[in-house]
Amino acid sequence: MTSKDTSSLKRAIEAHKDGAVLMVEHPASTYIDSTILAVKTLTDAGYEGVYISYQRPYKNISDRFKAEGIAVDSIAFIDAATALADQKNEKNPKCICLASDADIDDLVRAVYTSFEKLDGKGKFVYMDSLSTITLYKPLSEVVRFSEFMVRIVRKHEIHYAVFGVAEDFAQKNFVKNIALRVDEVLQGGNG
């Protein structure tokens, strides 16, 4: 099912109050703005979450969130980008920085560790970009991570697992494979 209404994520949250696995297809040219809208929709609805960033370093993405009025205190960050660029990670209590050789099991552990930082009852996990992670990880591992995301929703450990992906990659086989496992595919850009 693909939804194209003007506030698709907001509607999906209301439609799946017991939780859901969602994929949001963002326009590549406005990807960051669309991502910010999606995360803001989740936090404005009262959810706390884990944001997995393969695209940008922690400081950059958290500054963008702050500038757009997102309550970053309700988000625990996992920075996978910095180490991949051979940059040094700065320690921050709000962020877990993955090592450059971290595998999917390390990412799963980081997600569970991040849950401990969240107080709220409603939780989400947001993966910023399926295509960016595949620059560094085999497709099989990305699919394995998607299975983990689906599992934690089905077991009611979190409410929403959200995969971000650029529209241009929607027809790639690995994206379609993951899309088959999610409850709804949404069009980003309008929150």
Next chain:
Amino acid sequence: MSKVATNNPIEVKLLAALSSLPSDWVVMAETQSNVAVDTTIAAIHMLTAKKNLCIIVSANRPYANLVAQYKNAGIDPKYIFIIDCVTRKNGGKALKASNAVFVDNSSALTNILIQINECTRTMKGKKVLLIDSVTTLLVYNKPDVLARFVHSTLTHIRSKGVNGFLVCLSDETDKEVKAEISQLCDKVITSAE
């Protein structure tokens, strides 16, 4: 970015596009081939007029040619540093220049990244990395390798507080690579904008 008085319509467009962005912006300028050079020069003119140090990865033209172009455009050379990927590839001699380094060719991505790291580490002041162009680098590198290079470079400059300006040709760039790189940027500026 605050405004600079200019009559150049491309500069006016670029200034308008950058004015709404956060201070640590990274943008991609998607342009047609017939205005690509003008767009790049307008960007450099605008940025150097604001006393930004421009670190230019040039995959299109050699240092000597660029310097002449910039002189004609009234660009102050003290705000320019060129990572030249063309001169040595074409058998030219690497000149002794205080504001340039010469890498073997456009496939030497590791070396290019080392030079970018060195520039961001040693140059003092507000800096902008300009890649001219993603399209040309794509001629010499596999798409996934180039996408990883750009991801790594943008993560590096963001962690150092350096801005980024990527030039790509709208019709001649692999769509998937363009989509991957676009999503890493804060804004995509098109020539139609």
